[in-house]
Amino acid sequence: xxxxxxxxxxxxxxxxxxxxxxxxxxxxxxxxxxxxxxxxxxxxxxxxxxxxxxxxxxxxxxxxxxxxxxxxxxxxxxxx
Numbered sequence: 001x002x003x004x005x006x007x008x009x010x011x012x013x014x015x016x017x018x019x020x021x022x023x024x025x026x027x028x029x030x031x032x033x034x035x036x037x038x039x040x041x042x043x044x045x046x047x048x049x050x051x052x053x054x055x056x057x058x059x060x061x062x063x064x065x066x067x068x069x070x071x072x073x074x075x076x077x078x079x080x
Contacts, residue, residue: 003028010037017047025049032056032080035065042072056080 001020003013008025010033017023025031026049031041035057041047054075061069061079069077 002026006030007032009033010041013047014040014044017041017044021046023047025053028053030054030056030075032058034059035061035069038069038072042068054078 001016001022002024003016004027006027006029008028008031010031013023013025013031014037023046025047028049031038031053033056038055038057041050051072052074055069055073055077057069057077057079066077
């Protein structure tokens, strides 16, 4: 399943990944969600294309958690 939206929430992606064999987010520009949701996406075997997406983190994270996100995307990371 290819996601054609430019913006999507991490929880929507997780739900899609539970119902689909492969979820392709290469066309997505920005994903919003909590740090734990992003970790679920990073650890998912069936969500592809995550490594270039911009992330909006909706909870407070420390520098260690920021580093983990930075290691998994070349997109920008902002905290909301």
